[in-house]
Amino acid sequence: MAKLINVEPMKHRTRRLLRALSGTTIVSTALLAGNAAFAVPFVDPVGDFIPSFAGPRNADLDVVSSEVTLEGLQFVFNARLAGPVGLTTGSLYVLGLNRGAGTARFPVIAPGVLFDEVLAVAGNGVATVRDLIAGTATTLPANATTISGDILTVSFPANLAPSLGLAPSSYTWNLWPRTGAGNDNQISDFAPDNSNVRVTVASVPEPSTIALFSLGALGFLLMRRRSNTRYQG
Ligand SMILES: [Ca+2]
Numbered sequence: 001m002a003k004l005i006n007v008e009p010m011k012h013r014t015r016r017l018l019r020a021l022s023g024t025t026i027v028s029t030a031l032l033a034g035n036a037a038f039a040v041p042f043v044d045p046v047g048d049f050i051p052s053f054a055g056p057r058n059a060d061l062d063v064v065s066s067e068v069t070l071e072g073l074q075f076v077f078n079a080r081l082a083g084p085v086g087l088t089t090g091s092l093y094v095l096g097l098n099r100g101a102g103t104a105r106f107p108v109i110a111p112g113v114l115f116d117e118v119l120a121v122a123g124n125g126v127a128t129v130r131d132l133i134a135g136t137a138t139t140l141p142a143n144a145t146t147i148s149g150d151i152l153t154v155s156f157p158a159n160l161a162p163s164l165g166l167a168p169s170s171y172t173w174n175l176w177p178r179t180g181a182g183n184d185n186q187i188s189d190f191a192p193d194n195s196n197v198r199v200t201v202a203s204v205p206e207p208s209t210i211a212l213f214s215l216g217a218l219g220f221l222l223m224r225r226r227s228n229t230r231y232q233g
């Protein structure tokens with residue numbers, strides 16, 4: 001008889017535990033998701049050549065999307081253009097980085113674009129990192145660049161972009177194609193048009209998060225086992 005009396009409270013308790021575990025799972029999943037790399041590139045309009053651009057409105061000079069990801073000890077820069085990379089003679093794809101000392105170097109056409117370093121990639125893939133504060137230039141090895149049709153990818157070591165106040169995970173960037181160096185009217189597009197985008201940080205789930213999830217699951221299993229033992233007794 002006593003067993004029958006205890007059945008309903010035990011069911012309620014089990015339901016509560018299931019609800020609690022479900023909550024733990026949701027929280028853990030959210031934490032795991034928060035630590036995962038979400039590759040959400042910045043999307044730029046097609047055909048939005050800036051008014052001051054004096055060159056040909058070629059598709060490879062029009063940014064469609066772009067992203068900069070901090071992957072461990074390196075930055076990975078990805079861009080999609082509206083046409084094959086390097087189609088235009090003299091094309092350059094310039095990624096501006098703000099490491100904390102960024103200033104407006106295009107005060108007329110894009111005062112909201114701040115940078116203190118650039119990665120300049122020629123249409124043939126040759127990539128150079130220029131630290132505008134230190135006054136250094138580093139040409140990356142050929143295998144740092146991959147060009148595949150409309151897509152340009154360049155990886156470079158994070159130590160080529162030392163902090164000037166911001167944590168590397170908080171650096172911001174802007175991308176602008178141009179038809180040569182020397183004059184602002186050679187710039188065809190900004191992505192985004194008058195501001196910067198923060199880098200994406202790629203990382204694996206932190207051990208503490210995995211431990212939290214494991215402890216929650218283990219706790220539930222132990223409590224269920226204890227409850228079963230009581231019920232059988
Ligand atoms: Ca564009």
Ligand SMILES: [Ca+2]
Pocket residue numbers: 044045048063189190191192193
């Ligand atoms: Ca744009």
